[in-house]
Amino acid sequence: MDTSMAIKVVKFGGSSLADAKQIQKAAAIIQADPQRRYVVPSAPGKRFSGDTKVTDMLYACYALAEAGVEFQKELEAIQARYDDIIAGLGIQLSLADEFAVIAENFRKRAGKDYAASRGEYLNGKVIAAYLGFPFVDAADVIFFQPNGSLNDQKTEEALRARLTDLENAVIPGFYGCGADGYVKTFSRGGSDVTGSIVAGAVKAALYENWTDVSGFLVADPRIVENPAVIRTITYTELRELSYMGASVLHEAAIFPVRAAGIPINIRNTNAPEEPGTMIVPDSSDEEVSAYTITGIAGKKQFTSINIHKDLMNSQIGFCRDVLSVLADHQIPLEHMPSSIDSMTVIVDTEHLKGIEEQIRTEIIKAVQPDSMDVEENIALIAVVGRGMCRTRGVAARIFAALAHARINVRMIDQGSSELNVIVAVKEADFEQAIRCIYDMFVNSVAE
Known part of the structure; x- marks a missing residue:
């Protein structure tokens, strides 16, 4: 060769x-x-x-x-x-x-x-x-x-x-x-x-x-009109967006080149002059997005199980016992925000079909909560971007955008990498929430 x-x-x-x-x-x-x-x-x-x-x-x-x-x-x-x-x-x-x-x-x-x-x-x-x-x-x-x-x-x-x-x-x-x-x-x-x-x-x-198509888009074009193209994205950012429902390359199509440190360039056959989207290793010094965020993606049909018990934080194994109930029924956990007296577990609604009452009964038996409620029709939205860890007030701006549209945030979760912020909203607010976040981080910069 x-x-x-x-x-x-x-x-x-x-x-x-x-x-x-x-x-x-x-x-x-x-x-x-x-x-x-x-x-x-x-x-x-x-x-x-x-x-x-x-x-x-x-x-x-x-x-x-x-x-x-x-x-x-x-x-x-x-x-x-x-x-x-x-x-x-x-x-x-x-x-x-x-x-x-x-x-x-x-x-x-x-x-x-x-x-x-x-x-x-x-x-x-x-x-x-x-x-x-x-x-x-x-x-x-x-x-x-x-x-x-x-x-x-x-x-x-x-x-x-x-x-x-x-x-x-x-x-x-x-x-x-x-x-x-x-x-x-x-x-x-x-x-x-x-x-x-x-x-x-x-x-x-x-x-x-x-x-x-001329590369990956910052948001779903069915929700946001003419969204910007993502010019550069890391493999980790891509994985985060893909997991949350963005239409991107399947993980199996990424692994061989990711392992070898080879970048991928998504290009448009009908517009070869367009640079498309470059997918680069996480260690790459390629220029980050022109915006604080790289992309927005989300999915509907989640259920929130909210559990409250005074002094929960002092009860050894409380969270473990709740998660054991889900594990026994092969129910994967999406997110688990918690405080000293309460915890919330968010799961895919499909996995609860037909066994919701059984799950409720087993959790009550396992941890004897003071109260527990189950809320369906929850949507999760992921705001992803390398630039977020270097920018102050990202979560505050997300809250501000949603508050301005009178959208109630049911949950917020940020990973330790500060690469993404997950917010939960009612399904009825899903599309509007994505548009508001896009306006805050993309349109406000472009104007």
């Missing part, structure tokens, strides 16, 4: 590769930078609203095969999608043999994972032919353990061995080889995970993830 030039691994999502025009955009991006050496494509996504993704077409087609129903017409429709792409790219390529193999394997019940993976496999073949790059089947270089987890060592060794002598390559995303020798897909993260694994294996300088 030529080490004289920094390596970039580039992954393109389904919307970026939905048709020939989109693939030409992606190819222009790849060809514009010789450092973009290894390409990880997704299957073709939707070309327009109401269209069907190729992966969904494959699932539907295989369902017919599994049911013993003739599926040739549906498979031909999928082949037509690829033939349209090939014609639009103006390349000499036939996938007839590939589709004959797929048809045979569908009749042999090769499995849903095999069926789903063919979208990436075929698109990889097309893109490799268009770029003139070698095609590397992911099933030859990515391996899973018997329990379904990634076989990290075997995968890294195989990727390095295969790519060492290849200046460029196309490695389709989403799948690899299971411990049984059959094709297996990633349960979550899809092609994002493949791109991250390849980047880690070749010690890339940067992992570019090309999609249809």
